[in-house]
Amino acid sequence: MTGQDDRYLPIAEHGLIGDLQTAALVDTRGSISWFCCPRFDSPSVFASLVDADRGGHFSITVPGEDVVVKQLYLPDTAILVTRFLTPGGVGEIIDFMPISDPTVATDHHRIVRAVRVVRGEVTFEMECKPRFDYGRRDHGLHLTDHHAMFTTPEQEITLQSTVKLERLGEHDVRATFTLSAGEEGGVALAAGAPGLSPGPLQVGQVRELGDQTAKFWRDWLHGCTYQGRWRETVRRSALTLKLLTYAPSGAPVAAPTTSLPEQLGGERNWDYRYTWIRDASFSLQALLQLGFTDEAERFARWLDDRVLEQAGEDSGPLKVMYRVDGSSDLEEFSLEHWEGYEGSAPVRVGNGAADQLQLDIYGEALDSIYQATLHGRPVTHDGWIKLCRIVDWLCEHWDAPDEGIWETRGGQKAFVYSRLMSWVALDRAIRISRHRGLPADITRWREARDDIYRQIIDRGWDAERAAFVQHYDGGIVDAALLKMPLVGFLAPSDELWHQTLAAMREDLVSDSLVYRYDPTASPDGLRGSEGTFSLCTFWYVDALSRTGELDEARLTFEKMLTYANHLGLFSEEIGPTGEQLGNFPQAFTHLALISAAVNLDQALNERERKGR
Incomplete structure (x- = not known):
């Protein structure tokens, strides 16, 4: 092309x-x-x-x-x-x-x-x-x-x-x-x-x-422990994640570029040269899966610093993203003298989403901290006290409308994914407390966790659409909810999950590629459309694998690999004719690839072991 x-x-x-x-x-x-x-x-x-x-x-x-x-x-x-x-x-x-x-x-x-x-x-x-x-x-x-x-x-x-x-x-x-x-x-x-x-x-x-x-x-x-079916692909993704890491702080950037468009000629052009709490959390988990414990420890320390510095006596919400040194001044402006990639203006510096409220980041952060503790990482007394303040803040604010994982600019809504990951945050905090014998207001945390669960079941389920939907105001399907079985909210065998997956196939899946949502059905405050979201395609593979649809999961994964560039690199999105769109290469995509490959490989091995 x-x-x-x-x-x-x-x-x-x-x-x-x-x-x-x-x-x-x-x-x-x-x-x-x-x-x-x-x-x-x-x-x-x-x-x-x-x-x-x-x-x-x-x-x-x-x-x-x-x-x-x-x-x-x-x-x-x-x-x-x-x-x-x-x-x-x-x-x-x-x-x-x-x-x-x-x-x-x-x-x-x-x-x-x-x-x-x-x-x-x-x-x-x-x-x-x-x-x-x-x-x-x-x-x-x-x-x-x-x-x-x-x-x-x-x-x-x-x-x-x-x-x-x-x-x-x-x-x-x-x-x-x-x-x-x-x-x-x-x-x-x-x-x-x-x-x-x-x-x-x-x-x-x-x-x-x-x-x-x-x-x-x-x-x-040489430290990579993965020896599975997609060894070369996974190792290239690991090298890419390493290249996108700012070693002095251990912080991964989302991508090394700014303003590569999600649609040629459109305005969906963002500066990705920063570290998202969400990306850092998923990166920690992906690297632990590959045996890179030193890198995971550095990510964990960076994540700890961001969580703990926010946990003062007057604790407020975490920032969505930070500069690689941990500072949070990300005022957004446009370089008006530049035309943009193939004329796709504006070219942006900074990112206005930094000050958005995105409640899902608490779930990603707490889940990563929990996974690190399972790998033997200690929890200090001071760290635990401050983490408790964060969890207590979330108990009071989980029901607030926010901008959601996709950083929409169409106003705050009651996003189901935000509540799902708030449930994860409270659930993992409870597990850490019990696993390490640490003091906490478990009764309060458990009540808040259970309230979130009930609300998602009662209000996040759209009976007419027969699926869990993007937010409480309409029956829009959202690929972020592919995480429901992956985080343990629903069993992969649950009929509610199977119906939700069927709705996603109908609305969001195009020849194995997955759109994150339909912006024409769910206005996000921006003009134009976008390609399929590569991260979501790998989440789809993972969800299929957990659901037991291993043949479809493997075919979807193999098809997705054909969209990599000649070097095995992925940008953020795939366009209608297979072209890569968005900032490049994108860490989020490569870490999702790693998790999908590791989990699918394990599931296939288990099926072979059982002789089926």
């Missing part, structure tokens, strides 16, 4: 590299089209992904109409290889970001772009055109033969090359060079101090950095 505008490649035509504090996207033309520095949520340096003309890029391309391009990751790493197959030869770009001590926050980040030819002869063209601060800040250029320094009063990046650099216009650089089979070259970009030396980049240095980076990723992935 090609984009309607030749200046933009399809969202799926990108790969991800990173150093666990920030990340870059590399497209199949060999261009770095997105890079923010020094953190995921910092202003961009390269952003042609959302404005092809004014966003800036760092490209190494092979000119010619007969060039075929392929991409792959070096096995078990986050090192991306872009291969150019030409009539005269085969050339490769090997892109990676070296990693030193990722847990120490730094402004110093490097992108290394090694270039080599493995057959014949290939000519490469390189351009480096940074556009600082979302393209709002002009920069100066100091250029020598093999070294360029791009500067603003606030930021500096340096470029070092094995080949001679030339000025491109007033403030950018280029290079053209030809390599024959067996020859190597490359460029390295460094942001922040210390910069790169003014001499030529040495090929040996590039090789050494590449070897060190490959070792880091392979050593890390």
